[in-house]
Amino acid sequence: MDKVRIGIIGTGFIGNVHGRIYSREERAVVSALYDIVPERAERTARSIGGRVCSSRDELLDNCDAVLVCTPNKTHTEIASAAVAAGKHVFCEKPFSIGIDDARRLLDIANGGSGVFQVGHNRRFAPVYAKLKEFLADDKAHSAHIKMNRGELKNPVWTGDVNVTGGFLYETTIHLFDMMRFQFGEIEELIAYGSQHEYPELDEFSIIFKFKSGFHCTFASSSDASWHFPFERIEVFAHHRTIMTEEMERILDSRGMDANFETLTFHMTEKEERWGYVQEDRAFIDSILTGTPPPVSALDGFKSVELVESVYASIRSGERVRF
Ligand SMILES: NC(=O)c1ccc[n+]([C@@H]2O[C@H](COP(=O)([O-])OP(=O)(O)OC[C@H]3O[C@@H](n4cnc5c(N)ncnc54)[C@H](O)[C@@H]3O)[C@@H](O)[C@H]2O)c1
Structure with missing residues (x-):
């Protein structure tokens, strides 16, 4: 070709x-x-x-x-x-x-x-690639994850549940996929949700337990603000806290004092900082070399399965086990 x-x-x-x-x-x-x-x-x-x-x-x-x-x-x-x-x-x-x-x-x-x-x-964004690199050398115990939006007005269809499938499909799904990428497969979850500004559930609190024993809390609101960082993962390991702030920077605090190192990507062009350039290159690589794509249909399916399980847990008030 x-x-x-x-x-x-x-x-x-x-x-x-x-x-x-x-x-x-x-x-x-x-x-x-x-x-x-x-x-x-x-x-x-x-x-x-x-x-x-x-x-x-x-x-x-x-x-x-x-x-x-x-x-x-x-x-x-x-x-x-x-x-x-x-x-x-x-x-x-x-x-x-x-x-x-x-x-x-x-x-x-x-x-x-x-x-x-x-x-x-986001799997390709330098911030998250760096987090994965850090976690390869250290065993993460737990995390607190946040993924918010300031509104569901732009583009206009983002506020229409018949088009999006729900807020979790439109926004939160990015970090659902990220959790699997960073921490592995999920064993069970329990979720709570409420409705405030939009004609759908727009505020979520979720607890995930992973097959590895790792666990995390996850907050997601579509009615908060775009306050920086609207997206953040705080990971806790032995005498270590690693924190991401959107796709801008990653902070790494090691040892028992409060010092930390920061890696910042604000000078990287946005399309690369957000991983779009790398994912597009990966797509061409797979086509030309015949190797499997880095984010497969199964990965896509599993992120949908997580979204549906969170909605199901909220409806039933029960835990969902995988
Ligand atoms: N990965 C990311 O970071 C990211 C960012 C933004 C959007 N998205 C996703 O990309 C998709 C598009 O989002 P967007 O922000 O570009 O929306 P958009 O409204 O800016 O663009 C969508 C375009 O699709 C056209 N369209 C609608 N139905 C069509 C059809 N049946 N056939 C052909 N064209 C059709 C519309 O006219 C419009 O021009 C959504 O699924 C969204 O979730 C992903």
């Missing part, structure tokens, strides 16, 4: 992030764009090139790999059609909405001929 021809479905915010990255990638070319609002695809084409397609089928005829960058509720259907057309697929998070659709998409992805990668970009 000369260059991987990339087709982007959904040329809104994240479609343009990936589009800009692939326009600079020498092993790929942005060949086709499709959006149900044609002006959006036209605007993207003016900045990074690519053929503006008037249907999804036209797009599928003009690319090797499809990026699914549309709102959550459309992922299963669009990603399934792309697999059926024999394409490599990069599906933005969430993998799917609802356990039945997630299982269906997992089967379809596993039966496909190409690579299927899910857009859990």
Whole structure:
């Protein structure tokens, strides 16, 4: 294969992030764009090139790999059609909405001929790669995790539970995947939730126990503020506290005093600081070398399973065991 021809479905915010990255990638070319609002695809084409397609089928005829960058509720259907057309697929998070659709998409992805990668970009962010490196040399005991938003208004569909599947699917799922990446598989959880500003549960407190014996508390609100850091993992190990602050920096305090070292990434370009450049490069690597993608359909499925289990625990008031 000369260059991987990339087709982007959904040329809104994240479609343009990936589009800009692939326009600079020498092993790929942005060949086709499709959006149900044609002006959006036209605007993207003016900045990074690519053929503006008037249907999804036209797009599928003009690319090797499809990026699914549309709102959550459309992922299963669009990603399934792309697999059926024999394409490599990069599906933005969430993998799917609802356990039945997630299982269906997992089967379809596993039966496909190409690579299927899910857009859990944070795994590639330098802050979280560093945390994983630290934890490889030290045994973490427990953690406190937070993932908040200031609002569910931008883009407008983020406040519509029929489109997102729920706040946990839209935002919190990022750190659900991160927990598995850092701390392994989960054994059980119990969750509490309440509703305040939006017509859905918008505030969550969860306790997770992992198969390794590790455990953590997790707070997530869609109605707090964007106060820095809206996303943080504090990990506790033997005489050690490691704390991440969004994708900006990681603080490492070792020993019995209060001193700490800070690694900061604020000078790293945002698309790299948030891991988008690296995940896009990894997708091309997998396509060209035939190696499994670093974030698989199964990883996507498991993050959906966690979301559904948290909602189920809140509904029943019971623990969920895996
Ligand atoms: N990984 C991340 O950090 C990250 C960041 C933002 C968004 N996302 C995810 O990416 C997806 C898109 O989010 P966004 O912020 O770019 O939204 P957006 O509203 O900015 O863009 C979505 C685009 O999809 C188009 N669209 C809608 N339905 C379509 C369809 N059936 N066919 C073709 N085009 C369609 C819309 O017209 C719009 O241009 C969501 O699932 C979101 O959760 C991931």
